[in-house]
Amino acid sequence: MINLTETIVQTVVNKRPKQSHKGTFGKILIVAGDKNLGGAAIMNAQAAVYAGAGLVTVATDSVNKTAIHSRLPEAMVIDYHSDFTKLLESVDVVLIGSGLGESIDVLKKVLNKTKDEQVVILDGSALTLMASYQLPLPAGQIVLTPHQMEWQRFGEVPIADQDKEDNNWEALVSMNPEPILVLKSDQTQVYLENEVYQLTVGGPYQATGGMGDTLAGIIATFAGQFHPLGQAVLAAVYTHSAIAAELAKTNYVTLPTAIAKQLPQYMKKMAEQEPHL
Ligand SMILES: NC(=O)C1=CN([C@@H]2O[C@H](COP(=O)(O)OP(=O)(O)OC[C@H]3O[C@@H](n4cnc5c(N)ncnc54)[C@H](OP(=O)(O)O)[C@@H]3O)[C@@H](O)[C@H]2O)[C@@H](O)CC1
Numbered sequence: 677m678i679n680l681t682e683t684i685v686q687t688v689v690n691k692r693p694k695q696s697h698k699g700t701f702g703k704i705l706i707v708a709g710d711k712n713l714g715g716a717a718i719m720n721a722q723a724a725v726y727a728g729a730g731l732v733t734v735a736t737d738s739v740n741k742t743a744i745h746s747r748l749p750e751a752m753v754i755d756y757h758s759d760f761t762k763l764l765e766s767v768d769v770v771l772i773g774s775g776l777g778e779s780i781d782v783l784k785k786v787l788n789k790t791k792d793e794q795v796v797i798l799d800g801s802a803l804t805l806m807a808s809y810q811l812p813l814p815a816g817q818i819v820l821t822p823h824q825m826e827w828q829r830f831g832e833v834p835i836a837d838q839d840k841e842d843n844n845w846e847a848l849v850s851m852n853p854e855p856i857l858v859l860k861s862d863q864t865q866v867y868l869e870n871e872v873y874q875l876t877v878g879g880p881y882q883a884t885g886g887m888g889d890t891l892a893g894i895i896a897t898f899a900g901q902f903h904p905l906g907q908a909v910l911a912a913v914y915t916h917s918a919i920a921a922e923l924a925k926t927n928y929v930t931l932p933t934a935i936a937k938q939l940p941q942y943m944k945k946m947a948e949q950e951p952h953l
C-alpha cells in the first residue's frame with residue numbers, strides 16, 4: 677500500500693504549453709442527471725470546467741438544460757434522448773452515471789458506442805444499473821468510482837469484506853478490460869496496476885450529497901489533460917480531498933461546489949511547485 681501525497685499532484689499538474697488550444701486539454705462528454713437529479717450533472721460539469729477541461733458537453737434530461745446554461749455557460753448541453761453518436765465518437769473522455777437514476781436506455785446507448793482509445797468513467801447510477809441489468813464493461817480505458825454500496829452491488833464484494841485488498845483484486849481481475857478502481861469511503865483507496873494507493877487527506881466535512889459527482893468531474897478532466905491515465909486519476913483523487921481539507925480549516929462543511937471553485941487556484945499552486953520526491 678502506498679500513501680498518496682501532494683507529490684502526485686505536483687508531478688502531474690504542470691504549466692500549460694504556450695502552443696495549445698482548447699482541444700489540447702481534453703474533450704469531455706458527461707452523461708448525467710435524470711429529470712430529478714440535474715444537480716449531479718451540474719456538479720460533474722462544474723468540476724470539469726474548473727479543473728481545466730478544454731470542452732465540456734453535458735448530455736442530460738432536457739429539463740436540466742436551462743439550469744446548466746445559467747449556472748455554467750462554459751458547458752454545452754444536449755438532450756440525452758436525442759442521437760448524439762457523432763459527439764460521443766469525437767470526445768476523449770466519457771463520464772457517465774452521476775444522477776442517471778433509472779435511465780437504462782441512455783446508459784445502454786452510450787456503453788454500446790464507446791471506443792478502446794477513450795477513457796470511460798463509470799459513476800453512481802451507471803454502476804447500480806449495470807449491476808442490476810448485468811451489463812458488461814464497455815470498450816475503453818475504464819475507471820470505476822463507486823462508494824462502498826455501489827462496489828458491493830457492482831463488484832459483488834460485501835462492504836464488510838472491502839477492507840481486505842485481495843477481495844477487491846479478485847473482483848477486478850475477473851473484469852475485462854481490467855479497470856482502475858477508485859473505492860470511495862472515509863478511507864478512499866485507488867486500485868491501479870497491482871498497487872493500492874491510500875488517500876491520506878479529507879474528512880467528514882466532505883459527507884455531503886454531490887461530493888462524489890464533483891470528484892468524478894475532476895477525474896474526467898484530469899484524464900483528458902494529463903497522462904498517463906493512472907497518474908491523472910491519483911492526482912485527481914488527491915486534489916479533491918486536499919482542497920476540502922484546506923477549506924475545512926475555516927468551514928464546518930466543505931460543499932462540492934465550493935471545492936470546484938478552488939480548483940483553478942489549487943492547480944496553479946501545484947503547477948508552480950517542484951515535486952517533493
Ligand atoms: N444533487 C443531486 O442530483 C445528487 C445526485 N446523486 C446521485 O444519486 C444517485 C444515487 O446515489 P446515492 O449514493 O445517493 O444512492 P445509493 O447508490 O442508493 O447509495 C446510498 C446507499 O448506500 C449506503 N452506503 C453504504 N456505504 C456508503 C458510502 N461509503 N457512501 C455512500 N453510501 C453508502 C447508504 O447507506 P445509509 O446512507 O443508508 O447509511 C445508502 O443505503 C447517484 O447517481 C448519484 O450520483 C447524489 O450524488 C446526491 C446528490
Ligand SMILES: Nc1ncnc2c1ncn2[C@@H]1O[C@H](COP(=O)(O)OP(=O)(O)O)[C@@H](O)[C@H]1O
Pocket residue numbers: 800822823860861862863864878879880881882883884885886887888889890891
Ligand atoms: N467521512 C468522510 N471522510 C472522508 N471522505 C468522505 C467522507 N464521507 C464522504 N467522503 C467522500 O465524499 C465522496 C462521496 O461520494 P458519493 O457517495 O459518490 O457522493 P455523491 O454520489 O452524493 O456525489 C467520496 O469521495 C468520499 O470519499
Ligand SMILES: [Mg+2]
Pocket residue numbers: 799800823888889
Ligand atoms: Mg456518487
